[in-house]
Amino acid sequence: MxxxxxxxxxxxxxxxxxxxxxxxxxxxxxxxxxxxxxSTAVQAMNEHFESRDQTASMGFLSWFDRLDVIRAKIARLIGAKQSDIGFCPNAGTALSWFLHGVDWRSGDEILALDHEFPNNQYAPLMLDSKGVRFRALPGPRTRFDPELILDALGPRTRLVVISAVNYSNGLRAPLEDLAPELRRRGVLLCVDGTQSAGVLRHDVEQTPADFLVVHGYKWMLGPAGAGFFYAPPETRAWLLPSVVSWRSHWNWRDFERLHHGRPELPDEAAMYEGGVQAFSLLFALEASLDLILECxxxxxxxxxxxxxxxxxxxxxxxxxxxxxxxxxxxxxxxxxxxxxxxxxxxxxxxxxxxxxxxxxxxxxxxxxxxxxxxxxxxxxxxxxxxx
Ligand SMILES: Cc1ncc(COP(=O)(O)O)c(C=O)c1O
The missing domain is CATH 3.90.1150.10 (Aspartate Aminotransferase, domain 1)
Structure with missing residues (x-):
């Protein structure tokens, strides 16, 4: 700074x-x-556009390198590793990438709360065509105890989708208790951190989610369209990418001799994010992130x-x-x-x-x-x- x-x-x-x-x-x-x-975020965005004019974008690979620096900063914010962080245009999109990469079996169940942000209900509900059941528990109004979720788990509950902070009443999910216990019981956890990342400490070591989505235009103080997700190695071991692009092959940086044929996926969260990224927005997000890390x-x-x-x-x-x-x-x-x-x-x-x-x-x-x-x-x- x-x-x-x-x-x-x-x-x-x-x-x-x-x-x-x-x-x-x-x-x-x-x-x-x-x-x-x-203002530093808007400045970062403008500087990017100026550099396109000045350099004819000849060094565009360095913009991807800078994305890796931003991944590392996000990783620092949430206690993850750089390779666990990918970018997404919004939280709903990343959630869909996750949901559509799971090998659902008919009768599997997804659990959420009835006052969840619509993203976290609509997308799971739309999996009914694959025989996936969605169950919404009455959302707590005053306090949120982990037993609310843990006692409701059934033999076919495969996934819990939950916001770290509820958008309509501000209640915080007891993730410190919930996340390790769900992992112990073999139930997947997908967390929407859009209402918490940037303002509340969020540490994936203590709250081991299988997937985390964050849109950065709220508490991350970034522009709309700049979001990120966290996909740890255990998730990457089985989660299939729903978006496949020229960057899906590990050697995509060798862009003058791109690999043809079936891609060999790189083992990093970036494999889910698709092709060329919204550099200007992500560079703006970086400036906001710098401020958050500095404070x-x-x-x-x-x-x-x-x-x-x-x-x-x-x-x-x-x-x-x-x-x-x-x-x-x-x-x-x-x-x-x-x-x-x-x-x-x-x-x-x-x-x-x-x-x-x-x-x-x-x-x-x-x-x-x-x-x-x-x-x-x-x-x-x-x-x-x-x-
Ligand atoms: C918990 C939560 N997730 C996500 C979003 C935004 O969703 P998206 O990034 O898909 O537009 C909001 C917006 O209010 C929200 O409160």
Missing amino acids: YFSLRTMDNLDWSAVRALFPTLRNWVHLNTAAFGPMP GRDAIERRSLGLARECREILLRQGGVGNLDPDHPCDSPIVTASFPDLDAAALRGKLERRRVAVAARQGNLRVSLDFFNNRDDLQRLASALAA
Whole structure:
């Protein structure tokens, strides 16, 4: 990073905020919908287009090399290896790659929650043509215990699909308990980390998923169209690629003498991602990722959760009814509340007119607290709600 965000050992949060042009005009409490992008990300994208003009794209192979550097940075963020990381245009696409690479047997079952993000229901439901059953358990509203899933596993349950953080009520899945236990019982786990990666620590060593998908336009603060997935060696050993391209042969970098005939797949997650990648978007994602890594996973999580706790108090003081268990610590950067006699969507619209960006989901006001937010944002939310 070519500017300083630190004074001595402390992060200068106002310097962090200054990187986001959106924050000049908005109280941005809506990362769960779309995160703001730092100016460094837009700059990285522009620099890529300039380099196409300047070099006639003669060195395009180096752009693929840079993708490997970005894979390594993502791997650092989630405790994985560079070869476990692939890119995808969005979370739904990567989930479909995974689902369509499994050798389903008629009668196999997929388990999810009934309030899951639609991606994680629609795609499994569409496997009925292969005889795969989909079962949606009543989603928890206040606290999420691992037994909810573990006690529901049946003899044919082959896969659990779950969001690390639920998009509509902010509840966190107990992945630390769930993931190792599912592995022990031989049930596959596919995690959607779109609402958590970038803000909450996510470590695949502790939460061993068989597949993880993340779209980077929310908490990763990247552009839409830049996403990634994690496919560890155990998954790559059996998961067939649904997208096959000129990069499916291990020696694709030798592009002046491309291999003809059946490809020999390279043993890396990139084998699932298809051909030429969205370089500009991924280079922008890299700049956002650099910022996240520079601020640090722990500092980001601490700051976001601290603000979330304060936000929860504000919503309750303003008459909101929180759906979070009062005996359970607030551990999510997404805080939701309903307001009796008030339509959440109408309230969201009123806040928007005051330049306070939040969301309404399933009858709740949804407020997202990210590391670039501050107490002033919360004050402005409180005043807007009071008004
Ligand atoms: C949990 C979750 N996954 C994925 C997405 C976005 O899906 P996609 O990347 O397929 O557009 C969202 C958007 O709100 C989400 O909340």
